Amino acid sequence: MTRRPVFRDGVLRDNPVAVMLVGLCPAAAVTSRVIDAAWMSVGLFFVLLLTRLCQAILHALRAPDLSEPPAPGAPPQTSVFPLRPRWLGSLLLSSCFTAAFELILLAFAPSESASLGIYVPLLAVNCLVLERFQRSGPEDEPESPVRVIARSLREAAGLGAGFAICLVAISLVREILGSGTITLFAAGSFGGTIEVGGLSSVPVRALTYGGGGLLCLGYLAGFARLLGRRKRRSGATEAGRS
Amino acid sequence: MSLLGIILTFTLVDNIVLSRLLGICPCVSAPSDMRGTAAAAAATSLLMSLSALAGWALQTFLLEPLGLGFLRTPVFVLCVACIAGFLDLLARRAAPRLLRAARVPLAGVVFNCAALGVVLIAARGGFSALESLAVGFAAGAGFFVVLSLLTAIRERLDVESVPEWLQGLPLHLISAGLLAFAFLAFDRAFLSRLLRGW
Numbered sequence: 001m002t003r004r005p006v007f008r009d010g011v012l013r014d015n016p017v018a019v020m021l022v023g024l025c026p027a028a029a030v031t032s033r034v035i036d037a038a039w040m041s042v043g044l045f046f047v048l049l050l051t052r053l054c055q056a057i058l059h060a061l062r063a064p065d066l067s068e069p070p071a072p073g074a075p076p077q078t079s080v081f082p083l084r085p086r087w088l089g090s091l092l093l094s095s096c097f098t099a100a101f102e103l104i105l106l107a108f109a110p111s112e113s114a115s116l117g118i119y120v121p122l123l124a125v126n127c128l129v130l131e132r133f134q135r136s137g138p139e140d141e142p143e144s145p146v147r148v149i150a151r152s153l154r155e156a157a158g159l160g161a162g163f164a165i166c167l168v169a170i171s172l173v174r175e176i177l178g179s180g181t182i183t184l185f186a187a188g189s190f191g192g193t194i195e196v197g198g199l200s201s202v203p204v205r206a207l208t209y210g211g212g213g214l215l216c217l218g219y220l221a222g223f224a225r226l227l228g229r230r231k232r233r234s235g236a237t238e239a240g241r242s
Numbered sequence: 243m244s245l246l247g248i249i250l251t252f253t254l255v256d257n258i259v260l261s262r263l264l265g266i267c268p269c270v271s272a273p274s275d276m277r278g279t280a281a282a283a284a285a286t287s288l289l290m291s292l293s294a295l296a297g298w299a300l301q302t303f304l305l306e307p308l309g310l311g312f313l314r315t316p317v318f319v320l321c322v323a324c325i326a327g328f329l330d331l332l333a334r335r336a337a338p339r340l341l342r343a344a345r346v347p348l349a350g351v352v353f354n355c356a357a358l359g360v361v362l363i364a365a366r367g368g369f370s371a372l373e374s375l376a377v378g379f380a381a382g383a384g385f386f387v388v389l390s391l392l393t394a395i396r397e398r399l400d401v402e403s404v405p406e407w408l409q410g411l412p413l414h415l416i417s418a419g420l421l422a423f424a425f426l427a428f429d430r431a432f433l434s435r436l437l438r439g440w
Binding site: 029087091092095096118209215218 | 260261262263264265266267270312313314315316318319320323354355358359362363366407408411412413414415416418419420421422423426
């Protein structure tokens with residue numbers, strides 16, 4: 001049995017924003033300040049991890065399929081309603097955990113809750129999109145329920161970490177160049193804002209607008225593709241030499 | 243705000259794609275022909291209008307009277323998913339050519355943030371039933387405008403030489419970003435000057 005490094009793949013090979021290009025709405029909309037990107041990443045991590053945990057537990061506890069197997073040659077049975085019950089279940093789980101995160105954010109960081117606005121509820125849809133990249137386990141050996149849960153959690157943590165790294169990287173570029181500041185969590189005498197010398201007096205304001213976010217995303221996706229190709233080429237050259 | 247003001251605001255000034263940055267994924271990966279674009283945009287617009295109206299009804303008659311405002315997200319998400327599912331079912335029976343032209347199952351629009359975003363914007367804005375319907379319709383019209391413009395830009399770019407690492411989605415995102423800067427010309431002052439004569 002070959003065990004894939006699911007956490008590392010979620011961060012690098014299957015990075016949701018830079019490689020898979022999903023969840024682009026929050027990546028462009030909430031990255032004008034680092035703190036907004038950080039809270040959004042925390043929210044996605046929280047919702048994705050709990051949704052996957054519940055799914056994995058339900059999957060591990062599911063009852064055996066007692067329905068009769070279809071007759072040979074019979075056409076496959078398809079539901080009349082286009083949305084499958086599994087998707088609706090995932091949607092319900094992720095939206096409930098999103099509502100819970102909204103309440104937590106409202107209680108502990110009301111100003112951030114107001115700043116993020118409608119993008120927090122939209123985490124439910126983003127998590128559902130990431131659900132589509134869920135991998136099945138190895139086919140050559142049945143997995144124990146504990147292993148299924150552990151693999152789901154590692155995968156969710158990898159995707160969440162990949163999403164967070166991209167969001168924070170884009171927000172750092174946009175905030176440093178666009179405002180000349182880095183906004184972090186306020187603690188004690190630290191007000192939460194670091195001014196970047198030289199850039200705070202002549203910022204590139206365009207980067208703080210929505211269009212700036214789309215430009216940053218486009219170049220990030222392009223650079224990710226360029227790096228991936230170079231890596232593949234160097235790998236092929238080394239394989240040829242050996 | 244008058245209905246005309248709402249329609250102009252959500253079509254041009256506060257465009258759902260370029261100002262709110264919702265529904266970017268379908269815009270940058272939509273079908274590259276104008277017919278497919280029109281079909282996809284029409285389907286999404288219809289979903290947005292119906293979802294905004296349904297969201298208003300749920301907010302007014304269910305969530306607010308029962309004090310269940312904290313359940314707004316799950317209720318709205320399931321409402322949009324069910325409307326998308328039933329529209330897909332209807333379109334498969336009544337207009338299968340529209341679905342084939344759009345190349346995306348209507349139920350798949352659930353994965354698009356724009357539909358849920360419009361419902362949330364309408365609910366948080368405190369609009370009436372008719373205004374919510376107008377918000378949904380205008381957001382759909384704005385989506386159609388941006389999708390058409392991006393398709394036209396993509397058709398032009400297809401014949402230009404572009405660095406290999408920027409081809410495809412990266413270039414579409416950069417085009418959308420530049421279009422967003424162009425749409426900054428439609429600001430509130432422009433709208434108020436436009437409506438002064440009405």
